[in-house]
Amino acid sequence: MCYLRFDKTQMTNLQDSLYKELLITNESGAYCSTTLVGCNIRKYHGLLVCPIPELDEENHVLLSSLDETVVQHGAEFNLGLHKYQGENYSPKGHKYIVSFEWEKVPTWIYRIGGVLLKKEMVFRTDRYRLFIRYTLLEAHSPTTLRLKPFLAFRSVRQWTHENSVANTGYTPVKNGIKMCLYEGYPELYMQTTAKNEFHYQPDWYRGLDYPKERERGYDSTEDLLVPGYFEMPIKKGESIIFTASLKEKNPKDYEPIMEAEIESLDRRDSLYHCLVNAAHQFHVQKGENEFVLAGYPWFKPRARDTFISLPGLTLAIGEVEQYERYMATAIIAIRDYINKRPISVGIYEMEQPDTLLWAVWCLQQYGKYVSRKKCYELYGDIITEIMDFIRQGKHNNLFVHDNGLLYSNGRDKAITWMNSTANGRPIIPRSGYIVEFNALWYNAMKFYEQMLTEAGGEANLAQAEICNAEAEKIGYSFKDVFLNEHGYLLDYVDGQMMDWSVRPNQLFAIALDFSPLDVRQRKGVLDICTKELVTPKGIRSLSPKSGGYNPMYIGQQVQRDYAYHQGTAWPWLTGFYLEAYLRVYKMSGVNYIERQLIGFEEELFYHCVGTIPELFDGNPRFSGRGAISFAMNVSGLLRAIHLLEKYKIEED
Numbered sequence: 001m002c003y004l005r006f007d008k009t010q011m012t013n014l015q016d017s018l019y020k021e022l023l024i025t026n027e028s029g030a031y032c033s034t035t036l037v038g039c040n041i042r043k044y045h046g047l048l049v050c051p052i053p054e055l056d057e058e059n060h061v062l063l064s065s066l067d068e069t070v071v072q073h074g075a076e077f078n079l080g081l082h083k084y085q086g087e088n089y090s091p092k093g094h095k096y097i098v099s100f101e102w103e104k105v106p107t108w109i110y111r112i113g114g115v116l117l118k119k120e121m122v123f124r125t126d127r128y129r130l131f132i133r134y135t136l137l138e139a140h141s142p143t144t145l146r147l148k149p150f151l152a153f154r155s156v157r158q159w160t161h162e163n164s165v166a167n168t169g170y171t172p173v174k175n176g177i178k179m180c181l182y183e184g185y186p187e188l189y190m191q192t193t194a195k196n197e198f199h200y201q202p203d204w205y206r207g208l209d210y211p212k213e214r215e216r217g218y219d220s221t222e223d224l225l226v227p228g229y230f231e232m233p234i235k236k237g238e239s240i241i242f243t244a245s246l247k248e249k250n251p252k253d254y255e256p257i258m259e260a261e262i263e264s265l266d267r268r269d270s271l272y273h274c275l276v277n278a279a280h281q282f283h284v285q286k287g288e289n290e291f292v293l294a295g296y297p298w299f300k301p302r303a304r305d306t307f308i309s310l311p312g313l314t315l316a317i318g319e320v321e322q323y324e325r326y327m328a329t330a331i332i333a334i335r336d337y338i339n340k341r342p343i344s345v346g347i348y349e350m351e352q353p354d355t356l357l358w359a360v361w362c363l364q365q366y367g368k369y370v371s372r373k374k375c376y377e378l379y380g381d382i383i384t385e386i387m388d389f390i391r392q393g394k395h396n397n398l399f400v401h402d403n404g405l406l407y408s409n410g411r412d413k414a415i416t417w418m419n420s421t422a423n424g425r426p427i428i429p430r431s432g433y434i435v436e437f438n439a440l441w442y443n444a445m446k447f448y449e450q451m452l453t454e455a456g457g458e459a460n461l462a463q464a465e466i467c468n469a470e471a472e473k474i475g476y477s478f479k480d481v482f483l484n485e486h487g488y489l490l491d492y493v494d495g496q497m498m499d500w501s502v503r504p505n506q507l508f509a510i511a512l513d514f515s516p517l518d519v520r521q522r523k524g525v526l527d528i529c530t531k532e533l534v535t536p537k538g539i540r541s542l543s544p545k546s547g548g549y550n551p552m553y554i555g556q557q558v559q560r561d562y563a564y565h566q567g568t569a570w571p572w573l574t575g576f577y578l579e580a581y582l583r584v585y586k587m588s589g590v591n592y593i594e595r596q597l598i599g600f601e602e603e604l605f606y607h608c609v610g611t612i613p614e615l616f617d618g619n620p621r622f623s624g625r626g627a628i629s630f631a632m633n634v635s636g637l638l639r640a641i642h643l644l645e646k647y648k649i650e651e652d
Contacts, residue, residue, distance in 0.1 A: 002101040003269045004610055011037060011097040014089070018211075021045075021608040021628050022106055023296055024130075025281040026123040029059070032130055033297055033628070036609065037094040039081040040065055042212045043222075044156045044297035048188070048244045050128045055184055059297070061152040062188050063244045064224050066132065067091075068119070069146035070112050072139075077112045080148070085207045085221060102610060104265040114140040122261050126285070129245035131258045139236045147242055148229040149190055150205065152222075153181035156297065159222040168202040170227055175251045179227060186246045193241040193251045196232040217556025268610050271601045275638050278611035279313040282631045283322075289329040289345050290322075295614060295627040303350045304417060305632055306330055307358035311365035312575065312635025316642035320370055324378070327363075331382050334359060338389050353398040353408045353415050356386045357440035364447045364513065376451050387448050390441075391470075398437075404473035405433050405481065406441050411494075418505075418541065420564035428565055432494025433481050439509035439516070442478060445471040446514035475516035478509070483517070487524030502532050502543035504573050511580035519584070526584050529577065536599030537616035537624075538633075539573035541565040544618075551618025553625040567618040568625070571600065575636030579643060593644050600637055612637065 011017050017037045024032040030050035034040050046061035067080030079093035098109040098116075108119040116138035122131050134145060154160040170177040176191030177198055206223045214220035234240055241254045268274045282293045284301070292313060294305035307330070314323035333347040334356070343350055363383055367375035390406075393399060397415065399407045408415055410431035420427045449467035452460040482489040489506035491499040507529055509515055510522040517525070532543035542549055544567065551567035553560050578596060581589045600612065607613045607624035612633040614626030 002103050004103070004274070004604065005099065005101040006036065006605075008098050011100055012095055014094065017094065018083075020606065022102070023281065023608055023611065023629055024106065024121060024123050025296070026125050026127070027283055027285045028126055028128060029284045029286070029293075030123065030128045031059075031296060032121065032123060033608075034065065036100050037081050037097065038065065038079075039083055039089070039094070040208075041083070041210050042297070043159065043210055043218075045210075046152065046156075047132075048128065048130050049156065049297070050246070052185065054186075056155065057300070058155045058157055060155055060185070062185075063130070063190075064150040064152040066150070066242065066244075067146075067148040068093075068117075068134070069148065069229075070110075070115055070117060071144035071146060072113070072115065072141055076146075077115075079110055079112075079117075082205070083209045083211065085209045103267050103269065104262055109137075114138060115143060120262075122258060122265075124245075124257065124261060125264070127245065127247070129243055129247075129249075131254065131261070132242045133239055133258060134234065134242070135239040136234045136236050139234075143234050143236075144231060145234045145240060146229050146231045147192070148226055149244075150224040150226055151179065151181060151188070152224055153185050153188075159219060160224065162204040162206060162223040166225060168225065168227060170198075170200065172198070173248050176230070177227075178248070181225065189243070189245045189248050190230075191243050191245075191248070191251050191254075192230060192232065193239075193254050194232045194234070196230040198230050199228045201228040202226070215554075216560070271597075271604065272638075272641055274604050274610045275612075275634055275641070276317050278629060278634045279317060279631075279638060281611070281629065282309070282313060282634070286346065289332070290325045291329060291346060292326055292631055294632070295630040296608075297628065299627060299630075301347045303330070303333065303347050303355045304352055304358055306347060307355065307362040308572065309631040309635040310362050311369070312637070312639040312642075313631065315365060315369040316635075316638040323366060327366075327379070330359070331379075334382060334386065338385055338394070351396075353395060353406075354417075354434075354437050354440065356390060356395070356398075357437060357444055360386055360444040360447065361440060361512070364443070367447075367451070368513075372451060372454055376455050380451065380455070383448060383451065387444065403477040403481075404470060405477050406437050407433055408437060410434070410492075416505075418565040420561045422558060422561055427562060430492045430499070432492050432497065434492045434505075435482050435489050436505040436508040438474065438478055438482070439506075439512060442471060442474045442516050443512040443514045445474060471514075478516040479521070482506075482509075483521065486528075487521070488528045489525055501546040501548075502528060503546075504529065504533055504539045504541060504570070504577070507539070507573065507576050507580055510583065511576040515583075522580070523584050526580055530581075534577065534596075535569045535616070535618060535622055536596075537603065537622040538569035538571040539577050540567055540569050540618045542567045542618075549618075553615060553617055564615075569616040569618045569622060570633070571612055571616070572630070572632035572636035574600075575639040575643075578640045582643065582647060587647060590644065590647050593640065597637070597640060597644070 020036045034045045046064045048063040052060045070077045078091035096110045098111045105122045110117045118135040120133045166181045170179045178187045178189045180187045204223045210220045284291045291301040292306045294302045336343045337350040363379045411429050414426035449464045452464035491503045533540040549567045550563040553563045578593045608628035611629040613624040614630040616622045
């Protein structure tokens with residue numbers, strides 16, 4: 001039995017299946033995303049969605065969907081599904097789905113009377129090319145397959161509507177056609193392995209409705225152009241491949257290419273392997289540079305997300321070389337920023353004041369997983385550059401005060417991972433001495449001291465002594481500023497302004513390798529986080545007992561922004577929480593960690609199948625929200641699994 005499998009009962013119940021999404025990606029930045037029943041419910045959905053650098057920095061939906069129709073004895077059975085305004089669905093092809101499963105590739109089985117049709121979908125790894133293979137498993141009479149493409153040619157952030165500008169003409173190519181609706185776009189090639197007859201019948205399908213957009217407070221309707229349909233006979237046992245691509249290729253090559261792609265894929269047969277596959281989906285390569293996408297479908301490579309995510313997405317699953325390739329690109333961005341040059345690679349938000357602190361933590365993880373000796377050899381120079389940059393006060397919003405602590409101004413601009421804004425101003429104006437900034441700072445200083453000491457040499461040892469003295473000052477000040485009489489840590493302190501809210505940012509002070517707190521103090525912090533912040537789907541961004549608790553991420557943009565970090569649960573924090581738990585309770589915490597991870601396994605079957613979404617409501621039913629797949633969350637869970645296995649081995 002396949003791990004990710006849904007039967008006919010589950011698939012035909014639209015209340016359930018309509019909101020189960022799938023995501024297929026490739027390494028060039030393109031993706032395919034829709035629902036398991038093939039009905040698009042977001043403006044980001046589409047079968048071929050890809051960057052068009054000539055136009056802008058956004059992804060663009062070229063092929064929105066593809067309706068399949070099975071014809072026997074003159075009777076037509078349309079397997080497609082679209083939602084129109086109101087609660088109108090047409091056609092209702094989902095009723096023919098017998099099963100959906102995903103071991104290596106998404107696979108549907110349709111039954112129409114005596115006809116049994118299998119559909120499989122896969123992306124070319126390094127090309128904007130989508131393959132859809134149809135195999136006729138059973139048929140008792142001559143059968144015809146029709147394929148009707150729905151074209152958008154628009155940005156993922158826009159809608160398309162019926163217009164007279166669109167070029168509805170086409171050009172024949174081998175076993176297919178090519179089209180380009182608007183100037184500036186590339187041509188879209190649609191071809192099949194079997195000879196087909198293309199019936200040119202251009203028409204606009206009006207009023208398609210996308211409920212996820214309406215739910216989020218946006219416009220939710222558009223019109224799509226259908227240029228006609230491809231028609232071809234299909235015999236029992238025969239397979240026909242349809243491709244959508246930006247380049248023409250001989251259809252004879254499709255079968256071996258598709259088979260090679262399937263062979264290269266890993267199986268999704270467990271929580272761990274689903275997360276590994278999800279980790280690979282964030283990989284994008286542009287030339288020699290390799291990036292981590294922060295998430296799908298709307299995030300770009302972001303610096304903070306990259307450094308938090310890298311250890312889990314690579315080191316925790318044994319992919320050390322991939323870590324090094326990602327880091328090679330990231331270091332270019334770091335040096336560009338440190339040397340006040342424009343960022344020459346596509347990594348955004350390098351200027352955030354905690355980004356470099358997270359970079360040092362990320363490099364520290366390489367030392368733990370591989371060796372500190374190798375870490376020093378490869379990355380000692382960049383760590384030194386980062387530490388000197390911060391210590392010398394060269395960052396425009398990260399200042400070392402006389403007490404050793406880092407100070408940042410976040411009153412007018414969001415500067416931490418809690419970055420929601422309203423009317424251009426931060427909803428949570430975290431400013432001054434920020435708890436995780438200074439936990440990371442203390443950890444970075446101690447790690448740097450450790451590396452210098454182990455490297456040896458007169459100059460290194462002298463510098464290590466200076467680091468030790470600085471760390472001692474930071475540690476003392478940290479406790480003096482953040483530790484309150486209730487045994488937990490203030491979230492930020494800015495002059496007389498002290499935030500007493502119970503937030504998860506204090507976890508970093510007890511999860512990192514080097515903590516300024518003693519064991520008793522760590523336990524106090526951990527206990528209040530356990531009591532007030534832990535949910536089955538991650539760590540709350542704010543305690544229910546704190547003012548402003550707003551755990552439901554629903555409604556229009558402004559409403560969601562005010563809930564974003566006010567009680568919603570974040571899975572990526574679970575990795576740090578479990579790390580802290582093991583540091584405090586050692587082996588006695590292993591069973592607890594196993595129980596915490598169980599809550600995430602069921603999530604693989606909801607929201608976006610096989611991966612973890614951006615966040616969850618902080619109250620029951622703890623529904624998944626936001627981006628359908630989020631790199632930091634996948635990374636945090638993979639780190640937690642690795643940590644758990646490490647402790648089990650040590651116990652044995």
